[in-house]
Amino acid sequence: VSVVQDSVNISGQSNTNTLKVPECRLAEDLGNLWETTRFTDCSFCVGGQEFKAHKSVLAARSPVFNAMFEHEMEESKRNRVEINDVDPEVFKEMMRFIYTGKAPNLEKMADNLLAAADKYALERLKVMCEEALCSNLSVENVADILILADLHSAEQLKAQAIDFINVLRQLGCKDGKNWNSNQATDIMETAGWKSMIHSHPHLVAEAFRALASAQCPQFGIPRKRLKQS
Amino acid sequence: VSVVQDSVNISGQSNTNTLKVPECRLAEDLGNLWETTRFTDCSFCVGGQEFKAHKSVLAARSPVFNAMFEHEMEESKRNRVEINDVDPEVFKEMMRFIYTGKAPNLEKMADNLLAAADKYALERLKVMCEEALCSNLSVENVADILILADLHSAEQLKAQAIDFINVLRQLGCKDGKNWNSNQATDIMETAGWKSMIHSHPHLVAEAFRALASAQCPQFGIPRKRLKQS
Numbered sequence: 001v002s003v004v005q006d007s008v009n010i011s012g013q014s015n016t017n018t019l020k021v022p023e024c025r026l027a028e029d030l031g032n033l034w035e036t037t038r039f040t041d042c043s044f045c046v047g048g049q050e051f052k053a054h055k056s057v058l059a060a061r062s063p064v065f066n067a068m069f070e071h072e073m074e075e076s077k078r079n080r081v082e083i084n085d086v087d088p089e090v091f092k093e094m095m096r097f098i099y100t101g102k103a104p105n106l107e108k109m110a111d112n113l114l115a116a117a118d119k120y121a122l123e124r125l126k127v128m129c130e131e132a133l134c135s136n137l138s139v140e141n142v143a144d145i146l147i148l149a150d151l152h153s154a155e156q157l158k159a160q161a162i163d164f165i166n167v168l169r170q171l172g173c174k175d176g177k178n179w180n181s182n183q184a185t186d187i188m189e190t191a192g193w194k195s196m197i198h199s200h201p202h203l204v205a206e207a208f209r210a211l212a213s214a215q216c217p218q219f220g221i222p223r224k225r226l227k228q229s
Numbered sequence: 230v231s232v233v234q235d236s237v238n239i240s241g242q243s244n245t246n247t248l249k250v251p252e253c254r255l256a257e258d259l260g261n262l263w264e265t266t267r268f269t270d271c272s273f274c275v276g277g278q279e280f281k282a283h284k285s286v287l288a289a290r291s292p293v294f295n296a297m298f299e300h301e302m303e304e305s306k307r308n309r310v311e312i313n314d315v316d317p318e319v320f321k322e323m324m325r326f327i328y329t330g331k332a333p334n335l336e337k338m339a340d341n342l343l344a345a346a347d348k349y350a351l352e353r354l355k356v357m358c359e360e361a362l363c364s365n366l367s368v369e370n371v372a373d374i375l376i377l378a379d380l381h382s383a384e385q386l387k388a389q390a391i392d393f394i395n396v397l398r399q400l401g402c403k404d405g406k407n408w409n410s411n412q413a414t415d416i417m418e419t420a421g422w423k424s425m426i427h428s429h430p431h432l433v434a435e436a437f438r439a440l441a442s443a444q445c446p447q448f449g450i451p452r453k454r455l456k457q458s
Binding site: 060 | 248251253254256261267268283286290330352356386389
């Protein structure tokens with residue numbers, strides 16, 4: 001016979017609620033493992049800096065590292081990997097994400113970290129970078145961000161960058177005299193946009209297609225956006 | 230110039246909110262690493278069953294495994310550990326906790342898992358087991374649970390078990406004729422309690438001390454509990 005229910009009623013609180021369960025330390029423990037380099041079995045040379053790591057953790061987290069270590073590649077035999085296209089600071093941040101699921105310095109290096117996340121197939125880290133870049137979109141950087149997103153198949157960021165251009169353009173329709181019309185034109189006049197026309201004409205075409213297919217009601221704001229506001 | 234703020238106002242929702250960030254997969258990825266036994270570097274023989282594991286992950290999560298593998302012990306040299314005092318199913322559940330922070334089958338084996346968690350210094354798992362045992366306290370098992378809690382220094386469970394006995398005892402004060410008074414007496418008549426008097430007299434003394442120092446107002450329920458209800 002269990003009398004827990006009675007005890008709960010009388011004391012006014014559940015027995016189970018009174019126990020203090022410590023927080024989950026999985027991410028913290030693995031973060032310490034990365035920091036202390038205990039039991040490491042592989043090393044990386046990144047821009048002249050050495051990093052020690054654990055093949056098991058890297059393979060568990062990244063399909064690219066898994067393939068690298070599982071097959072009889074040069075890296076697998078020597079347990080030493082040379083990386084020349086990633087900055088050491090970016091590599092460290094990527095490793096922190098691999099071991100802990102977190103990237104505390106992401107904001108500082110979102111563009112380069114996006115490239116690294118794409119290279120090592122770290123989907124969540126990639127979208128975290130897309131999110132950071134998205135919240136910093138500006139007239140000045142939107143063309144460069146569009147090129148970056150296209151290069152690394154960052155589809156959500158690409159859609160947001162095109163959306164950003166088109167919203168500005170449509171605001172411009174509303175009133176030829178207000179500041180927004182200047183901003184819409186400003187994008188087309190940035191060095192980034194002008195260079196993109198030559199280097200990535202398909203992106204200009206994509207932005208144009210999105211603009212043409214967007215609804216353009218009386219005030220230049222798409223109907224679905226008006227409904228949301 | 231950033232125009233994100235304007236875009237946010239007009240669209241009625243933040244750009245950053247529209248990105249779908251995948252869930253953190255750290256626990257899932259490490260759970261798969263345990264299941265697939267890729268890149269394992271040590272093995273355990275538990276009750277005749279073989280298990281392969283990763284020294285780095287075990288050492289990161291358990292101070293006991295860390296000491297076992299870090300020092301030049303027999304286990305460290307051979308990378309093979311024999312365990313005879315843990316059931317294979319309990320060992321598997323403990324490993325699942327080590328790799329993922331979760332123990333989905335905990336309820337079925339909370340007593341033995343508590344012993345294993347105590348042995349390998351897994352504080353969070355230990356309290357998770359205490360919590361499960363706490364919510365199943367009964368007249369019949371409270372003496373055994375008290376002995377288990379004492380043996381494995383499960384202080385929260387021990388306090389709850391003593392509390393459980395005393396609340397029943399105090400309910401008994403309220404009305405000599407109601408069922409609770411029988412339950413309070415029932416505990417003293419279980420085989421577990423009678424055996425505990427001989428095997429662990431200090432626990433009877435502790436329960437008695439707690440009872441004596443508890444407030445016993447008119448209706449036998451401590452004042453602080455009355456206030457809470």
